Amino acid sequence: MEHVDVAIVGGGPAGASAAEHAAAHGAETVLFEQGVPREDREGLGPDSTDAAGMLDYWIDIMDFDYEEIPDEVIHRELEGTEFIGPSSRVRLETTGIEASYPKFGYTFHRARMDDWLHERASDAGADLRVGTGVKDLETDLSGVETSHILTLANGDKLEATHVVLADGPQRRITLNALDQFLPVGKSVSDHLSPPKANHIAYQEYREFPEELFAEFEDTLKFWWGYMPGETAYPWIFPNDGTVARVGLTMPIGMDLEDVAHPESYKLLKPSDDRIPQGGEYIRRLLELEYGDEYDIEEDIPLVEDRGKSKGTETYPISSTRPIDSPVGANIAVAGGAMGTTSAFHEGGYHVAVRSGKIAGRLAATDGLEHYNEVWKRAIGDELLRNIAFADIVKDYEPDDWDRAFDVVSGMQSSSDEGSILGKKYSAGVGATKILGAYKKRKFKYRKGRYVQLREDEYVY
Template identity: 80%
Template structure:
């Protein structure tokens, strides 16, 4: 049987960065990625889906010098984000975070970014086996190895491989992660109870559309979100500018939500009185475009779908793991990284940056026989970001359209004319409503302090 030091399941940003770091630190490293096609990629690759964009400080969280990232990866440099409510909007031209990148951020070509990370891993000496998936993983806790437990991976071609350490980076679908971790939690409770409850996960859908140049110019350097237009916790549509005059128009919504679950359907601009069910993703997008641009443009003729983009015919559908993250069973020589561990947030539609950083940490620690420190190290590196996302998601969990208008009005007051302070600092002098938001935020941050945002802790695993 083939034996390696580090085996990595999944070839997305977390997996490839784990492979690069492990190989760079001298470990014999192999990465398995089942591989899927995309309209805009030659050959197979990870299950890439174009992300919203990259904010300035996210590049620092990834632990990259922004000048390293190839020019062909970046679509558009961004100057702002616009949040549109039913009758109030707010534009933010700064993230309020210290960052080395000189702009607000950028949109990027996800497949090219993934391919660049693959090149880095291969150059470091990792063995990347794209087109070979993993069917099963079994851990031998009684292994005689002086480095602790070992693992047997059964591959999609029937072969088996033994590894000293495993990094699970198979994304929010977690085809291997759930069963692999259940070895250490069942029969008391399945890991899927933490990571895959329908009420805390979302589905996203987006279309690549060509816009008339004069219309594209209205948002060519900004991300645009509509809040309070469709029902559901952290459910919202968006428009993100890409290259040329192509933009991605999409949305995120809870899995399994029904029209009967909506308390006040008439309050949402993208619902109609004659709806028998909630609209599909494509119907939501058509309604949004009609609402925003239908008076001047024929949507299907003037803003058509670009079919040579994305996963399939100019469209993409993908899951978002919007749960709180879990610790890894490091005592079993296993680290879980990226979306597989629950670090993707539906609140800001992004997890690429934390996937990259957690993957880098997992790969380095596995290669240096230091994986027992993984849970502590990733919290120090990305814990503040997760704490912010979890806290804000809690605050807006029950928001309805009128609440979004109120909140955006408050943010406008908080921004005021000040330029030197962070938004949080300005809030202390912006009146009672601003103080209310800040108090809610501080309470939730306090609730999740010291890693309290983790919903399955290391000491809950059985070895």
């Protein structure tokens, strides 16, 4: 049976980063990626689907020098973002967080970015087996050293000393692999079952008229309070030329009967007898915003040689809190598989890359016992921000979003430096309430309490 030092399941940003750093630190490393086809990639690759936007400080979280990222990866440099409510809106031109990147951020070609990470891993000496899936992982703790047996899709088996699970929000291998270390009657699915722990995202690549594209060519646009559901919103991300990704995220399996006031949402109609599908939501958004001047299908057509299939793609995105890894069994879980990505900000490429880098380095140097504490130091502040804000807006309805955006506008106008945080008293009662709620949530989750499955709950 083949044996390696480090086996990595999944070839997305977390898996590829883990492979690079494990190999760079001298470990015999193999990465397994089942591979999917895309219209904009030759051959198979990871499931490269998300809105693909990068904020300035996220590059620092990834631990990259922004100048080393290839030019062909980046679509558009951004000057800001616009949040649009039913009757109020606000524009932000700073994240308020110190960063090395000089702009607000950029949009990027997700498949090219993933492929670049694969190139880095290969150059470091990792064995990348794209097109080879893993169907099972069993761990033997009875010997002097821990042993993991991976069963591949073709029936072959491989033994590894350390394993990094980076199989994304679907967690096809992670759930069963971690259940080995929980007491009888408990399951990782209680925390990370995809239908409950994930949202579903859908997006289309559309070509816009030049004069219309110019209105948002350097801006991310988000519509809040237009569709029901926790962390449910559509967006537009400008890409290359005059192509933009128009997409949305929403809870899985939501029922219209669960919506308290369906008449208050602009993307619902009185004739709806169920929650619209993603494509219908997108058409309604485009008609609402641009239908008075443009024929949507004629003037803003799908770009069918982009995306996963004919200009569209549907994908899961984590919408939960992270878990610790069973490091006592020499297993690290990284990226979306561990719940670090967030539907609140449409993804988490940056935290996936960083957690993968940490997992790969520690696996290669026999230091996985420190993984849970190290990733918390590296990305804990970012997770805490996202979880706290997602909690605050969990039950927001359209009017709540309008009030929030009005408050943010007031906070901006009261700040000499254009920063939102730190001006709670000069911005009025509304700002004080929002910042007070934010601090309350952060206090609730302090010292890593945002972790929903702790290391000490595993049994070896």
